[in-house]
Amino acid sequence: MSEARRITQLPEGRTPVEVAVGVLIERDAAGREGRFLLTSRPEGKVYAGHWEFPGGKLEAGESVEEALRRELHEELGIDIDVASVERWHVEIFDYPHALVRLHFCKVYRWTGQFEMREAQQMAWQALPVQVRPVLPGTVPVLQWFAQERGHAGPTHID
Numbered sequence: 001m002s003e004a005r006r007i008t009q010l011p012e013g014r015t016p017v018e019v020a021v022g023v024l025i026e027r028d029a030a031g032r033e034g035r036f037l038l039t040s041r042p043e044g045k046v047y048a049g050h051w052e053f054p055g056g057k058l059e060a061g062e063s064v065e066e067a068l069r070r071e072l073h074e075e076l077g078i079d080i081d082v083a084s085v086e087r088w089h090v091e092i093f094d095y096p097h098a099l100v101r102l103h104f105c106k107v108y109r110w111t112g113q114f115e116m117r118e119a120q121q122m123a124w125q126a127l128p129v130q131v132r133p134v135l136p137g138t139v140p141v142l143q144w145f146a147q148e149r150g151h152a153g154p155t156h157i158d
């Protein structure tokens with residue numbers, strides 16, 4: 001399952017699946033970032049049981065923010081305001097099952113109670129991440145966190 005390739009340019013003639021990904025982050029009263037939320041991929045999906053940031057594919061006509069609002073509601077039962085979504089990084093991954101362009105967004109505010117509506121699991125994590133295995137497309141996010149937070153050493157357990 002490790003045949004995922006992180007690539008910097010779209011291969012000519014191939015159209016990626018656009019994916020909105022929400023990096024939900026706790027902040028303290030001073031605005032310092034703390035733990036972030038990972039969820040496990042539900043049974044029946046590719047990479048079932050792997051940990052990732054919640055999100056999913058854009059539907060026709062949707063913006064990244066709208067897709068994220070829909071996915072977070074459908075998967076986790078929480079609500080976000082599209083205006084508060086902060087776009088962070090874009091990454092392209094070429095998996096055997098799909099070419100995906102991941103739009104990672106930071107989310108600091110949400111309302112509602114978390115409900116695992118797809119029977120997945122959730123875990124608030126810090127570096128190094130303790131849950132495993134993580135999805136290949138999740139690893140760059142952990143590296144960005146490591147840079148931002150001055151974290152040295154492994155970001156997760158393989």
Ligand SMILES: Nc1nc2c([nH]c(=O)n2[C@H]2C[C@H](O)[C@@H](COP(=O)(O)OP(=O)(O)OP(=O)(O)O)O2)c(=O)[nH]1
Pocket residue numbers: 019020021045052053054055056057058093095098100102135136137138
């Ligand atoms: N949600 C999410 N998907 C990721 C991450 N990293 C990564 O490579 N992916 C990939 C895995 C999948 O190929 C794709 C997301 O598709 P998905 O199957 O989870 O989306 P979905 O919920 O819309 O699925 P479905 O309705 O078609 O079942 O993006 C990540 O951190 N979060």
